[in-house]
Amino acid sequence: MSDVRLPRDVRLVHAWPAPGSWAFIRKSDKVAGPTAWVGCPECGQAANLSDHAIDALGRVTPSLDCPTGDCTWHVHVTLDGWAQALVEKVGT
Numbered sequence: 289m290s291d292v293r294l295p296r297d298v299r300l301v302h303a304w305p306a307p308g309s310w311a312f313i314r315k316s317d318k319v320a321g322p323t324a325w326v327g328c329p330e331c332g333q334a335a336n337l338s339d340h341a342i343d344a345l346g347r348v349t350p351s352l353d354c355p356t357g358d359c360t361w362h363v364h365v366t367l368d369g370w371a372q373a374l375v376e377k378v379g380t
């Protein structure tokens with residue numbers, strides 16, 4: 289299993305990220321935050337990490353296993369920019 293650093297998709301807030309990136313969720317109606325959406329770089333499926341732990345440096349545990357049934361993307365992920373996302377003001 290490989291280690292992957294994913295860039296943050298900063299175009300969107302509370303929306304699905306582009307494949308191979310992640311988007312920040314401070315909170316939403318359906319997901320307890322702060323957490324993230326991650327877009328699978330292989331099949332494009334987006335999944336939220338509400339059932340994963342994200343440490344202060346953006347390291348996600350346990351490893352990510354794409355929820356799409358026939359997709360084999362399964363990696364250890366670090367979210368680039370996670371610490372910054374936690375402290376910035378989002379939205380208005």
Ligand SMILES: [Zn+2]
Pocket residue numbers: 328329330331332333354355356359360361
């Ligand atoms: Zn996938």
